[in-house]
Amino acid sequence: MADNYFTAVVDFGKTNKKVLLYDRDLRILASRRRTFREIEIEGYRCDDIEGAMAFVREALAELAREFAPIRAIAFTTHGATFTALDEKGALVFPTVSYDMEPPPGLREEFHRAFGGATALQAATMTPPLPLLINPGFGIFCLQRRDPARFKKTARIVFLPQYLGYLMTGKLALEPTYIGCHTYLWDFAGNRPSSVAEGLGIAAKLGAPLRAPWEAQGRVKPELAAALGLPDACVVTCGIHDSNASLLPYLLKEEGGDFILNSTGTWCVAMSPGGRFPLAEDELGKEVFFNLSAFGKPVKTTIFRGGAEFAFWSEKLGGGREHPADLDAAQLRKVFECGAAVLPTLFPGSGMFPRSRASLVRAERLLADADLAFAALDLGLAIQSRAALKATNAAPNPAVFIEGGFRNNGPYVKLLAALMPAGSICLSDMEEATAFGAAITAKCAVEGITPRDAAAAFTIATTPLQAPEIEGLEAYAEEFAALCGAFGAA
Numbered sequence: 001m002a003d004n005y006f007t008a009v010v011d012f013g014k015t016n017k018k019v020l021l022y023d024r025d026l027r028i029l030a031s032r033r034r035t036f037r038e039i040e041i042e043g044y045r046c047d048d049i050e051g052a053m054a055f056v057r058e059a060l061a062e063l064a065r066e067f068a069p070i071r072a073i074a075f076t077t078h079g080a081t082f083t084a085l086d087e088k089g090a091l092v093f094p095t096v097s098y099d100m101e102p103p104p105g106l107r108e109e110f111h112r113a114f115g116g117a118t119a120l121q122a123a124t125m126t127p128p129l130p131l132l133i134n135p136g137f138g139i140f141c142l143q144r145r146d147p148a149r150f151k152k153t154a155r156i157v158f159l160p161q162y163l164g165y166l167m168t169g170k171l172a173l174e175p176t177y178i179g180c181h182t183y184l185w186d187f188a189g190n191r192p193s194s195v196a197e198g199l200g201i202a203a204k205l206g207a208p209l210r211a212p213w214e215a216q217g218r219v220k221p222e223l224a225a226a227l228g229l230p231d232a233c234v235v236t237c238g239i240h241d242s243n244a245s246l247l248p249y250l251l252k253e254e255g256g257d258f259i260l261n262s263t264g265t266w267c268v269a270m271s272p273g274g275r276f277p278l279a280e281d282e283l284g285k286e287v288f289f290n291l292s293a294f295g296k297p298v299k300t301t302i303f304r305g306g307a308e309f310a311f312w313s314e315k316l317g318g319g320r321e322h323p324a325d326l327d328a329a330q331l332r333k334v335f336e337c338g339a340a341v342l343p344t345l346f347p348g349s350g351m352f353p354r355s356r357a358s359l360v361r362a363e364r365l366l367a368d369a370d371l372a373f374a375a376l377d378l379g380l381a382i383q384s385r386a387a388l389k390a391t392n393a394a395p396n397p398a399v400f401i402e403g404g405f406r407n408n409g410p411y412v413k414l415l416a417a418l419m420p421a422g423s424i425c426l427s428d429m430e431e432a433t434a435f436g437a438a439i440t441a442k443c444a445v446e447g448i449t450p451r452d453a454a455a456a457f458t459i460a461t462t463p464l465q466a467p468e469i470e471g472l473e474a475y476a477e478e479f480a481a482l483c484g485a486f487g488a489a
Helices: 049-066 106-113 117-124 135-145 159-168 194-198 221-227 241-252 305-316 328-337 362-367 369-390 409-418 432-446 450-456 472-485
Strands: 006-012 016-023 028-035 039-041 044-046 070-077 082-085 155-158 215-218 234-236 258-263 267-271 287-291 297-303 340-342 358-360 398-403 424-427 461-463
Touching (some): 006 049, 028 049, 049 159, 082 135, 159 215, 241 267, 241 398, 241 432, 305 340, 305 369, 328 369, 328 472, 340 472, 409 472
Antiparallel strands (some): 006 016, 039 044, 082 155, 267 297, 287 297, 340 358
């Protein structure tokens, strides 16, 4: 394609929404962002889709006036969110937040209906996650809460594709979202799972799968005119945010013996080379598989590291800034007094699901912000190591750290000290999630595959020198023991 063009990426996070503008060489030229909180609709805790999409349309119109033509839009969104649409394409229920508490007893009923938690994990590569983070379970809850209303459902549409539908009027299904701890996909059979069949929604998912870089449809003519977009502007099929971050590394690290440690509200460790399927001793743990943009299984572990960091930083930091570098003196104090910040604020989740959020030597931590930060970073690094090891990649894989914790100096050095020498690398990728989505938009415009697009970019990584920290391993062992001792049976 001889003409210059631009693409827009809508990065639809749980709280922060961004619209980023890329040129054909995958360089960020401009961005707009805004924060949205959850709202209540009809007694449901919901994502503010209407407000967020009004911002998206406003941002696209602004960018279209400055950069033309915008030939493709790609949506990448947080996970675990679905919509139920009727025959006319209207919402049957509001867009329920995955942070909503399920009704008492329904999780047990769900497990009884579909063969038990362990059998479900083995069949669908999906562990039981808290709240409504498993979409199949969320659908089950809506069916039980209001069966008559649910009967109006003609299609189940996941969040990236629903946002694309609002722009195009067209529907789609792609691998990265339905293959992310939903209970709804049979990895071995490459089809909707027995849970999807049992819920009566298998035919409503819109299979077969389409690639994230395919066009879901053109922007509706009247909307394109209102926003200043060309008639031929397409919206791609969308992509789950963690898988969007992974896509550039899949293209550049063809061997697959690496782990992407994507950090933010959720810390997500993804290993394309992880052993498939789940081993028997992995069942019952928060270990699962995603489907990559190419429809291949990716071993994955998660914990809400960013959420825990934000909570405890506010509670313990006393308004102090987080240290930029590792403080050896504070570490020694932590080791000597046995202080610890234990997970988890989200019971039943993460690498230590029996643990409950608590402070060990609370009086010391509450009185000394520097000591508290050191203990917090230690706990997060130990959780990250557990998550990385659970992906069972190669014995000494490269671990690429991107996202918010990449700039947390103490955390990355502690993780480097806990992992095999030379394994931790810092990635220079700016807006990694949006960048992965931008690749899909480029492919849609130019009619190429992501592997063709790989020549357009590089990923610079910096290996991290691991410090020697006496007493670190002993502390890590004690931390793990405390997570069990202070947890619920």
